Amino acid sequence: xxxxxxxxxxxxxxxxxxxxEAGRGGLAIAVAKVSFILVGFVQQLVFPxxxxxxxxxxxxxxxxxVSILNNVIVATSLQGVSRMVAAAQPGAQAATIRxxxxxxxxxxxxxxxxxxxxxxxxxxWVEAPRAATPLRVAAGVVLCYGVYAPxxxxxxxxxxxxxxxxxxxxxGVSRTIAMTTTAYVFARFLGGDGALGAAIGFVASAALIVxxxxxxxxxxxxxxxxxDTREYLTFLLPVFVAQAGINLLLQADLLLLSNAAGKYAxxxxxxxxxxxxxxxxxxxxxxxxxxxxQLLMSVQFVLFPLLAKAHADGDPAQVRNxxxxxxxxxxxxxxxxxxxxxxxxxxxxRFAFPEPIAMGAVPFARFYVLGLASLAILGVASSALASxxxxxxxxxxxxxxxxxxxAAILLTRKSDSFGPELLRSxxxxxxxxxxxxxxxxxxxxxxxAGAFVSTASLVRVLVAVAVTVTAGSFLPWMGKLxxxxxxxxxxxxxxxxxxxxGELTKADLAMVRNVLGRGKKPKAA
Numbered sequence: 078x079x080x081x082x083x084x085x086x087x088x089x090x091x092x093x094x095x096x097x098e099a100g101r102g103g104l105a106i107a108v109a110k111v112s113f114i115l116v117g118f119v120q121q122l123v124f125p126x127x128x129x130x131x132x133x134x135x136x137x138x139x140x141x142x143v144s145i146l147n148n149v150i151v152a153t154s155l156q157g158v159s160r161m162v163a164a165a166q167p168g169a170q171a172a173t174i175r176x177x178x179x180x181x182x183x184x185x186x187x188x189x190x191x192x193x194x195x196x197x198x199x200x201x202w203v204e205a206p207r208a209a210t211p212l213r214v215a216a217g218v219v220l221c222y223g224v225y226a227p228x229x230x231x232x233x234x235x236x237x238x239x240x241x242x243x244x245x246x247x248x249g250v251s252r253t254i255a256m257t258t259t260a261y262v263f264a265r266f267l268g269g270d271g272a273l274g275a276a277i278g279f280v281a282s283a284a285l286i287v288x289x290x291x292x293x294x295x296x297x298x299x300x301x302x303x304x305d306t307r308e309y310l311t312f313l314l315p316v317f318v319a320q321a322g323i324n325l326l327l328q329a330d331l332l333l334l335s336n337a338a339g340k341y342a343x344x345x346x347x348x349x350x351x352x353x354x355x356x357x358x359x360x361x362x363x364x365x366x367x368x369x370x371q372l373l374m375s376v377q378f379v380l381f382p383l384l385a386k387a388h389a390d391g392d393p394a395q396v397r398n399x400x401x402x403x404x405x406x407x408x409x410x411x412x413x414x415x416x417x418x419x420x421x422x423x424x425x426x427r428f429a430f431p432e433p434i435a436m437g438a439v440p441f442a443r444f445y446v447l448g449l450a451s452l453a454i455l456g457v458a459s460s461a462l463a464s465x466x467x468x469x470x471x472x473x474x475x476x477x478x479x480x481x482x483x484a485a486i487l488l489t490r491k492s493d494s495f496g497p498e499l500l501r502s503x504x505x506x507x508x509x510x511x512x513x514x515x516x517x518x519x520x521x522x523x524x525x526a527g528a529f530v531s532t533a534s535l536v537r538v539l540v541a542v543a544v545t546v547t548a549g550s551f552l553p554w555m556g557k558l559x560x561x562x563x564x565x566x567x568x569x570x571x572x573x574x575x576x577x578x579g580e581l582t583k584a585d586l587a588m589v590r591n592v593l594g595r596g597k598k599p600k601a602a
Contacts, residue, residue: 108242113249114371118429120253121364124275125357125431127261132271133434134356136260138335139208139272141328141360142199143215143279145321146192147222152320154181154226155233156463157313161304162234174231174297176304178224180313185223192216203332204339204352207270214276221283228287228294240293244286252282315468322475323459326514327367327452329479330507333486334359334499341495358437359500361430365422365442366449369414373407373453397528404522404530407457409575412538415450417568419443420549421560428560440497441504447546448508451515458518467525474521478514485510534580541574 125133158177165173193216200209232241255278263274338352418425422442426435455478462471485506494502523529549567575581 108246111372112246114368116249116253118364120257121361122429123253123257124260124271125434127257128264128271130357130431130433131350131353132264132269134353134360135205135208135211135272136275137356137360138203138205138331138353139211139215139276141331142203142208142212143192143218143276145324145328146188147219148324148327149317149320150181150185150188150219150223151226152324153313153317154223155230156316156320156460157181157309158227158230159234160312160464161309162231163236165234170235171295171298173304174295175299176297176306177231177309178227178297180306180309181227182224185220188223189216189220192219203335204343205335205349207349208272211270211272211276214273215279217280218276218283221280221287225283225287225290228290231294231297244290244293247289248282248286251285252279255279255282255285312468315472316463319459319463319468319472319475322472322479323456326475326479326482327370329482330486330503331356331359331363333483334503337490337499337503338495341493341499345495355437355496355500357434359503361426361434362422362438362442362445362504363449364429365418365425366446367452368418369411369450369453370456372414373410373457397526401528401530403457403461404519404528405534407454408530408535408538409580411450411453412542413568413571414453415447416542416545416571417564419446419450420546420567421552421563422446424552424554424560424563427554428557437497437500441501443546443550445504445508447542448511451511454515455511455518458515458522461522462525465525467521470521470525474514474518477517478510481510481514482507537575537578537580540578541571541580544574545571 124136128136158174158181161173161177162170193213196212196216197206197209200206200212229241229244232238232244256275257278259274259278259281260271261274263269263277264271267274335352335356338355339349342349342352420443423439426438426442429435430438455474459471459475462468462474486503489506490502491498519529545567548570549563552563555563572581
């Protein structure tokens with residue numbers, strides 16, 4: 078009878094504890110992201126009901142433009158600070174937080190001022206000169222986020238995922254309340270510019286969250302061990318450029334649509350509000366198309382520090398294991414979200430939006446959602462590459478993807494298209510280009526990490542998606558009350574197909590139970 082190995086058991090217990098900690102962190106962030114997205118949905122449901130169709134289009138455009146720079150600032154800060162804090166020695170974390178926060182505050186100030194100065198030129202390019210004032214106001218959001226995001230990044234680097242999640246949830250609620258309230262007041266009582274009101278509410282909520290985040294994260298302290306400023310900026314630059322590419326990728330189709338619609342409306346002698354009306358249906362489809370990408374953010378936030386730590390430790394086996402398991406999770410979850418949404422996309426639009434907006438998006442929504450699902454995989458691949466110190470590969474990938482989308486839209490668009498035809502051509506071109514970009518991201522990550530999800534898993538996910546979407550396409554409209562029920566049914570069908578194909582097993586259930594702390598406890602020696 079062999080004696081047990083205490084060292085081996087201790088290592089096993091430590092590994093389980095680490096997995097449980099990471100899993101719970103991922104669960105906390107996932108809950109926060111779902112909450113954030115649900116609150117954002119409420120915001121998108123309210124805007125079309127307190128504004129007219131043109132007003133909803135104008136607000137959508139303002140948010141699209143400011144989100145490009147704003148999200149770049151946020152993502153760069155999160156990745157940069159999280160990575161530096163996670164890699165720092167425990168005694169040097171406070172100095173690292175202080176040093177990185179100082180850098181990001183200066184960057185945010187410069188970015189905010191530059192955005193405000195360029196607001197007029199941006200508004201002219203998107204063929205909406207009246208959008209200049211809301212954009213100048215929204216520059217304040219860039220400044221506030223530039224301070225808030227590194228504070229959250231420090232929490233992520235210290236694996237304080239619950240604190241990070243709590244800030245996300247609170248901010249999502251406060252932002253939605255502020256933006257919808259001010260948009261309503263401005264649209265109904267103060268001149269009719271709902272986009273300006275939304276921008277003011279956006280700034281107010283962003284200013285509110287900064288001091289709250291400081292109380293949770295702290296500002297760090299002076300001392301040895303912080304990163305060299307020049308070295309840190311050298312690291313941030315490719316991440317910044319890569320994130321600029323991916324956020325321009327997110328909004329390029331809507332902005333090109335605004336540019337084309339504004340030009341064609343002017344040439345045809347139509348009121349400029351007719352062009353704004355065209356943005357509403359496209360934004361409605363975008364809202365559902367972005368869901369897989371947004372929901373997969375929880376995987377990215379947990380994968381960042383773990384991959385960075387494994388790479389810093391020089392552990393290629395752990396890098397391969399994390400990449401393979403992370404990609405499998407990403408593919409399974411992306412398939413779940415995309416299949417559930419795409420299968421009943423026309424019903425979801427009619428459930429969520431007023432009839433004119435919904436019916437404008439129905440003809441292209443299903444195909445658009447499936448194409449944009451590749452964006453979720455592209456996002457995971459790009460973030461993983463950055464964590465593996467392949468920032469330049471990530472940068473090249475995202476900018477090539479952006480170029481592919483822009484080229485596809487411009488090459489397939491007819492010169493005289495307007496209305497439904499312009500919407501369809503933009504959506505189809507974007508979806509096709511996004512699939513190509515997602516495949517390219519997977520190839521590059523396989524090259525960098527030396528691992529990829531198994532072919533069998535990939536095929537099973539694709540089969541489950543195909544079965545679910547096909548089944549949903551045969552469903553008749555049964556009224557708004559049954560739309561949530563149908564969504565749950567389609568998600569269940571997807572999971573059943575994966576179980577039947579052998580992709581989801583008892584081992585997956587055991588992993589979930591371990592994350593929740595409900596797995597079997599080891600027996601006493």
